[in-house]
Amino acid sequence: VAISSLPAMCYALGFNLDGFDIKGLLQNIGIDAGVVNHHENSDVEINLSEFAQLVKPLILNRDPLEQAELLFELFDEEKEGQISLRQLKRVAQEVGLNFLEEDLCEMIKEASSDGGRTLLSKVD
Numbered sequence: 001v002a003i004s005s006l007p008a009m010c011y012a013l014g015f016n017l018d019g020f021d022i023k024g025l026l027q028n029i030g031i032d033a034g035v036v037n038h039h040e041n042s043d044v045e046i047n048l049s050e051f052a053q054l055v056k057p058l059i060l061n062r063d064p065l066e067q068a069e070l071l072f073e074l075f076d077e078e079k080e081g082q083i084s085l086r087q088l089k090r091v092a093q094e095v096g097l098n099f100l101e102e103d104l105c106e107m108i109k110e111a112s113s114d115g116g117r118t119l120l121s122k123v124d
Contacts, residue, residue: 001051003044029053
């Protein structure tokens with residue numbers, strides 16, 4: 001992985017990091033600060049193991065509830081605070097998963113708090 005592509009790769013993983021953040025992460029895994037300062041003009045790369053070391057603390061420090069809420073928002077495109085069968089079916093199809101409708105209904109039934117009709121964003 002080219003050092004110059006790290007901001008975009010981290011962004012794709014859900015982390016909006018600037019050059020200062022990237023520099024600190026690289027220094028944490030032992031990449032020389034001088035190399036980091038000149039990464040735009042070099043083709044310095046890190047390997048997969050180093051990349052895993054770099055993003056591991058970012059991933060481990062994510063708030064699971066916040067991540068669940070962000071994921072919920074992807075399904076709840078109407079911002080109604082619930083996920084219907086139609087929405088679940090839409091997202092499954094968008095990511096290339098072909099579930100039977102009865103399987104999707106079962107998923108909702110197992111996870112719902114309203115008798116199996118929808119998934120609610122918050123349970124009181």
